[in-house]
Structures are given as C-alpha cells and as structure tokens.
Amino acid sequence: xxxxxxxxxxxxxxxxxxxxxxxxxxxxxxxxxxxxxxxxxxxxxxxxxxxxxxxxxxxxxxxxxxxxxxxxxxxxxxxxxxxxxxxxxxxxxxxxxxxxxxxxxxxxxxxxxxxxxxxxxxxxxxxxxxxxxxxxxxxxxxxxxxxxxxxxxxxxxxxxxxxxxxxxxxxxxxxxxxxxxxxxx
Numbered sequence: 001x002x003x004x005x006x007x008x009x010x011x012x013x014x015x016x017x018x019x020x021x022x023x024x025x026x027x028x029x030x031x032x033x034x035x036x037x038x039x040x041x042x043x044x045x046x047x048x049x050x051x052x053x054x055x056x057x058x059x060x061x062x063x064x065x066x067x068x069x070x071x072x073x074x075x076x077x078x079x080x081x082x083x084x085x086x087x088x089x090x091x092x093x094x095x096x097x098x099x100x101x102x103x104x105x106x107x108x109x110x111x112x113x114x115x116x117x118x119x120x121x122x123x124x125x126x127x128x129x130x131x132x133x134x135x136x137x138x139x140x141x142x143x144x145x146x147x148x149x150x151x152x153x154x155x156x157x158x159x160x161x162x163x164x165x166x167x168x169x170x171x172x173x174x175x176x177x178x179x180x181x182x183x184x185x
Contacts, residue, residue: 032056060109060166060173076106077162077176090181097149100128102162102176105140114143115163115172118180121156128160152182 027046032039034056043052055061059074080101081088088098100116115130129145152158158180163172 055173058174058176060111060164060175062109062166073108075104075108075164075175078103079160079162079176079178081160081178081180089179090183091152093152093155093182093184095149095151097147099147100145100160100162100178102143103140104143104164107139107141110167111164112167113165113172115165116145117161117163118150119159119161121154121158125161126150152180155182155184158182 027044030043030045030050032041032043032052039053039056041053041056043050045051054070054072057072057074059072062071063069064071080103081098082101083096083098102114102116111133113130113132116128117125118128119125128148128150131143133141133143160178160180161174162176162178164175165172
C-alpha cells in the first residue's frame with residue numbers, strides 16, 4: 001500500500017516538473033532597451049510575441065477594470081530650455097538659472113496637472129515645478145516653469161522630465177524627456 005502512494009507522488013511530481021519546464025519554455029524573460037537605456041523589469045516573449053510594460057513608453061496609461069482595457073496615449077510634447085530668452089541644450093558645470101517651456105498637442109484626454117523635474121547623472125531627481133492647471137486641459141496647451149536655479153555639480157547627462165496627471169488618475173505619467181549635457185570647465 002505504501003509503494004502505491006510513493007508511486008503516485010513520483011508521477012505527480014514528474015508531471016508537475018514537466019509542466020513547469022514547458023511553461024518556462026513558452027514564456028521567456030527578455031531584455032528591454034528603450035532609447036539606449038535598459039529597463040529593469042524587462043519584457044517577456046511568448047508564442048513569438050514580445051510583451052513590454054506600457055508604462056515604460058512615456059505616455060498616459062489608463063486601465064479600466066470594468067472592460068479590462070488599457071488605453072495608452074502618447075501626446076506630442078516639445079520641451080525647450082531657456083536661460084533668459086536664449087534657448088540652450090549644453091551647459092558648463094556650475095549653477096544656472098533657467099526655465100522650461102513645454103508645448104503639448106495631440107492630447108486625447110483631460111489632464112489636471114503637470115510636473116517638471118530634473119534628474120542628475122547619479123539618478124537623483126529634484127522637482128522644478130508642479131502645478132494644477134485650474135481647469136482640465138484637452139488637445140493642446142503651453143506651460144512654462146518659473147525660473148529655477150540648479151547646480152550642475154559634475155559633467156554628464158541631466159534629464160528634464162515632463163509629467164502629466166490625467167484627471168482620473170492619482171499618479172503622474174512621464175510623457176517626455178530632454179537631455180542637458182553638462183561639460184567640465
């Protein structure tokens with residue numbers, strides 16, 4: 001009687017392990033690189049199709065649980081950096097007073113607020129400005145930050161990030177980035 005139980009367990013474990021091996025072969029984790037930067041979570045390959053996290057594609061993401069539908073919108077966002085009235089894209093190491101002008105069009109849904117940040121080469125991110133828009137914006141609008149002084153402490157790439165907050169969401173979604181190259185003296 002004991003040997004039947006052992007045999008049943010051996011058969012069950014062998015079936016379980018073979019199905020796990022099959023499942024592992026059917027879905028494979030893959031590296032995901034967007035604009036030259038590897039994404040930590042990566043993506044998956046299943047049945048010859050690549051599946052990637054849509055939040056990594058810099059757009060507005062909305063999930064409707066009732067319909068089980070994800071809506072992704074990527075508005076056209078142009079970012080311009082100004083030192084006074086002069087546009088720039090490269091700076092010398094040191095402090096700089098500047099502002100960010102954001103032009104948004106092709107927006108398909110409402111947004112209630114915006115946020116602009118700067119991320120240093122070390123990964124630290126500081127808020128330049130966030131603001132409720134007063135009334136919800138749709139289709140297109142312009143936004144300009146107040147003057148902001150930032151210390152570009154070392155040479156490297158700094159990223160200006162522009163976020164939108166859809167009116168139905170509590171989270172900001174990253175929709176555009178602009179790189180500033182800081183060069184040493």
